[in-house]
Amino acid sequence: MGEMLRRKRKHVIIGAFDMGIERKITFNEISSKGKVVVVHPKTNESLAEITGYGLSVKFNMELIKTTEDIDAVTKGIGDSFKELLMQQLMNKG
Numbered sequence: 001m002g003e004m005l006r007r008k009r010k011h012v013i014i015g016a017f018d019m020g021i022e023r024k025i026t027f028n029e030i031s032s033k034g035k036v037v038v039v040h041p042k043t044n045e046s047l048a049e050i051t052g053y054g055l056s057v058k059f060n061m062e063l064i065k066t067t068e069d070i071d072a073v074t075k076g077i078g079d080s081f082k083e084l085l086m087q088q089l090m091n092k093g
Contacts, residue, residue, distance in 0.1 A: 025053075032054075033051060034053070034054075035049060036051075
């Protein structure tokens with residue numbers, strides 16, 4: 001089994017799994033594509049989009065039991081995207 005290619009920051013792992021030999025999967029161009037859009041609350045303009053084929057969001061519901069757990073999950077997700085956004089801003093200049 002392959003290992004995870006990653007950068008670890010605090011409690012967040014950003015990366016992709018290297019599973020060695022990959023299966024080929026076919027998707028429909030439009031109906032198979034997942035999309036999450038973050039829009040500006042006043043202008044309704046798109047600020048960020050997460051798109052892709054085979055998108056999957058999974059939460060470990062066995063461990064997420066309290067509002068504190070939910071806050072930890074959402075903070076971790078927010079921290080991950082903040083890091084990605086900062087990297088894009090630094091590379092832009």
